Amino acid sequence: MATIKDIARLSGYSIGTVSRVINHHPDVSEKARKAIEAVIASENYKPNSNAVQLKNTGYSPVTVLVKGSRNVFFESILEDMQKVFRENGEEVSVAFLDEDANEVEAAIQLCVQRRPKGLIFLGGNLNYFEESFEKIEVPAVLVTVDAEEMPFENLSSVTTDDTKGARDAIEYLVSQGHERIGIIGGSLDTDLGQISDFRLSGALEVFNRQKMNFDLDRDFEPSKFSLESGYEAARRLLKKAPDITAIFAIGDMIALGAIRGIVDSGKKVPDDISVMGYDGIEYTRYAVPRIATVRQDIHELAVRSVEDLLWRLSYHRVAQHFIIDHEIIPGESVKNIREEK
Amino acid sequence: MATIKDIARLSGYSIGTVSRVINHHPDVSEKARKAIEAVIASENYKPNSNAVQLKNTGYSPVTVLVKGSRNVFFESILEDMQKVFRENGEEVSVAFLDEDANEVEAAIQLCVQRRPKGLIFLGGNLNYFEESFEKIEVPAVLVTVDAEEMPFENLSSVTTDDTKGARDAIEYLVSQGHERIGIIGGSLDTDLGQISDFRLSGALEVFNRQKMNFDLDRDFEPSKFSLESGYEAARRLLKKAPDITAIFAIGDMIALGAIRGIVDSGKKVPDDISVMGYDGIEYTRYAVPRIATVRQDIHELAVRSVEDLLWRLSYHRVAQHFIIDHEIIPGESVKNIREEK
């Protein structure tokens, strides 16, 4: 494996000069540059990144911390992020965490060991950030949770407005004539810190404002963002609240599991129960029935996050907080029951 | 950020001794070990991995190269792999490639730049391996494609028998009374090198052996492993071959897309058209209808691959080739049309 020394020897220049052409320093003669580039090409030489990083104050590539490894929505964003990194010639490293891991502690560990030059959190819990993000010094972006209220100068965030998205979802169901609506997803025993908390609270807002009949004990079932969990939750919910006409699942994976749960309870979607999801993963457009959902702009979430980080890596920009649009996508899974009444 | 120098200074020992306790060398006095470990703990010190790797002949963590970034089946395997790595205290790095990228060239690049100590290929094309795998010197495992025939001593493989799996799938459809079967997935214009090629050829074997009515031009449609591609392929296939009673989609994602395509063509699954998938991703068990598929043992694929690599990293074992079981999972998406005749 060729090293910088080999290139120096072969080209007849010193390793210092070789290093300069590698790093595109201006102070190199055209002649030297040409000669050295030729040798680099013929040897198929690439700098050993360990050595490079050791010198460059020890910075390794940006790391994306993905919270929840079977999360199709996150995976879609991740895919787009990688494209943007690639286009900009930046390496990325990806680490997957459990859905209920403490991502900030994991990031601190990672900073100590590998010294990434930047971090992207795909999913996160604000409570963990509040507790210990101060120990992180590199530029970071929190994606899908708003960090505007956090007092950190090195933490940007890119999100949709989950509270409003959930409000819109419930209002959409109401507009279709639904008055008894159940909710699946998230949990009640956490402080306001995660996506699910915001979506839940948005939904509750509408119920309160419109003085709708909604009882947390009866009309709500907690669920993780998984098919299995959505399935079980739907079955439990139907037993507790047999009179609901619609279910708002706060994630599309939950909605998919819920639909199977509803069917296995002997009911039909949407004839007996309408189902609305959240996120807008690709599969909602192919399911039978097609699933109504709150679509987030996945591409925009990815591009904004990566570009913000890249800018801050190169220039001393301050962290920013972006809100990305969402949109209600009607679908076959929600029935308009207005006329029936 | 504490360095080994700080630990040496604080503990009163030399950096050499500190290094020895970090790496669990035997030749350290109990007293020194205790003292140094205490300082390490109190400083929350972790070795800078760039420096470590620079020295250790420059080896960075194992890298998993995932071919196709929206591949739910691969993602499930990846998840299990990460668990096994974690249990064994090994770091992993993940890189995603396009479905039709040349994974071997990508790996060569990666070896030059980052010097991973081992590689796992999640998906791959044997033709690329044949062309250039010889340039790779670290231990590697190819997962989901059999490399038994390849002449490489540092390449293990862990697969199911895709040819046989496809044979079993077709035989299952035949046992349910289907005689006119269409196939979606893969392509015709490649040499035998990828998963899709093996599955396709397994299916064709049965058609030939049983002298069934099957015409590649009429009864086959190429497709990538995606919802969209499966959808389009199913619609085209139904136009060309309106008399088929079943479709074998050589991947579950293709099957899911195909079902929507069938429905949008005005037909019902399974009443008009039965659909059989391949892989056994979680969602097949939650879809409506539940999807009949060839289930691969995802957990076993993951565990075998990682354990084989870890063994070979520590001991000079030779590469091995494992065949993992598969099993036909009946499902609501396939109708038994025997009695109808």
Add this chain to the structure above:
DNA sequence: CTGAAAGCGCTTACAG
């Protein structure tokens, strides 16, 4: 514009 030299944080023979 170029080279010689110091140093990034670590490991590992080599002495003792």
Add this chain to the structure above:
DNA sequence: CTGAAAGCGCTTACAG
């Protein structure tokens, strides 16, 4: 059992 020193592959002032 321990320390001093060389060296991994690179970058970057410092001279010239």
